Amino acid sequence: MTSERTVLLAVMGAAAVALLLVEIAHRVMVRLGRKSPLAADLARKLHRPLLITVTLLTVQQSVRIWAGDFPGRSGVMHVLVLFCIGAIAWLVGATLLVLEDMALARWRTDVPDNRKRRRIKTQVVMLRRVTVAGIVVLTIGIMLMTFPDVRALGASLLASAGVISVVAALAAQSTLGNMFAGLQLAFSDAIRVDDVVVVEQEWGRIEEITLTYVVVQIWDDRRLIMPTSYFTTKPFQNWTRTGSAVLGTAEIDVDWAIPVESVRGALQRVCKGSDLWDGRVCVLQVTEAIDGRVRLRALVSANDAAALWDLRCLVRERLVGWIWQHQREALPRVRAEVESVAPEPTWVGSHSGPGPSSDAARVFSGGLDGDIRGLVFGGPVPVAPERKY
Template structure:
């Protein structure tokens, strides 16, 4: 009975001393945090895990040193060791998360030129997920290794060469394949968080990159969930890989009789009056002349994809309104030729113009060149022997 009382007193005393020590350290760190943001973040995030780690360690050592032999002593010590391992993992994870949050706070993505910030944010977020997963796996492994039977099994497995084959076999599976693809995406700059992409014929931005899947926010606020291996095995469009500035087009079909220069001047005026234009590209070109209309393509630029979309719609709207108001004759029209009456085939006069039998109207006959070409594509003309009377 005395050993149990001694153990309880030791536990209470060690826990009280640990709590007092942790609170003193927490107060000091908070005071320092008034001048240094890192210390303030550590004080906010690490208070509880630090308290749990120090308290459990103190209690475990008190039981080992001051408590004598009592019923269930080995089981209590083993439980305290497991709790200390879990608390230490919590403390390490909290410390790493604080450092990662500080890195994210330093590199902001809500600024115009945020290419480097988006790259760092993508890598930090991916490292955070890998860090958490690694800490959990290592913690569980260390906790399991405290059991003698599992320790012997783990030692035999680690000593065998079969572990490599097991890891290789698991890596070939789709789940770990996606994990490796996620790491590849994070450090290859193929995509980053906030990149504007076109995937599966959908236009959107990369909202989240995890170890196994990527979330694409579609322009109409839908979410497209794709495995990370999709971006390493299939082609996709990344509009903001090198810079956030992008080009876009707005096309308008008009009649052949449309004067182009006034429309080009109107496009320049529309771009200069809009704050969506980044003052770089404003071009009007004729890109097609078929089916009775000509196609005008306005090529404009903006600082990002969202501004470009609005600018394209604005340019198209203003050009259509201006053409209707100032050049109504430029509206596409259908032309047709009407005849009063059609003559019967027997009443039509045969055409005997000067070029009806001209060599210029023939490809495979007439002239030496045409006859030679006709022989190549049609073969030699058979010679019919004359009949003898």
């Protein structure tokens, strides 16, 4: 009894020492975190997993060293080993997440000209998801391998692994295709988080990229969920792949009497008076002159797609107002020519019936060629049935 109590006290004392050491290290990291964001992040995210991991390892080693042979020893040791494996996996995952957060903090995306930063953020986020999934799968596999029966089963199934892998690949073909497509998107730089795209005739922003799907935030705050394989197999528009500055048009139909040069001057004044214009492109062109109307196209530029949309609407509004105030005679008109009704034509021919009678007006009759064509396309000639007497 005394020996058991001594072992219990030794185990509890070792656990208490481990807790004390972890708390001291935590206080030191908190103090260092006042000057270092990395230390603050480590102290905040690693405190609990480090505390649990060190405590479990200390208890497991104390029981192994000091505890003798007691009933249920193997079961207790096995449970402690499983808990230690899970705690170590938690600690490793938390450490990797801290490092990834540090990389994301270094490459912030809320700055102008953030194309490279958005690409790095996309890759880091994808690597984070792959890392977490890999740690979970590896931890479960290691835990299962601690059971002798599962280990023997794994050895027996090793010979049929080829067949199993083929069956699994066929069963999860679409899922695996999306996963590989997600990895391809992360490193091919086709799309990045915060890219402005046009997908399925919808204009939006890439909000999230996972291994299996991509979330597109539509301009009206809807969410379009697309499989990652869509962006590797179908065409789409990426407005911010090489830069955020874009061009846009505003078109107006007016009458031929419009003074184009005056409208061009009005467009220049609108662009220069707006903070949405980036100062690059402000052009007015006549793109069409048909159906009694002239189509004016104003081509303007802005720093990003959102500013471009507002600038296009502003240009269209101001030009319509300017034309109404200063060139009202150039508004679109519909011209019509009114004539007296002519008498019906009278067919002139040698026959008495209506319509033309010339062979030149016939395709399947009249003349040898027309008669032959009529027989070919006219179908079989019905034969009258014989009369019986």
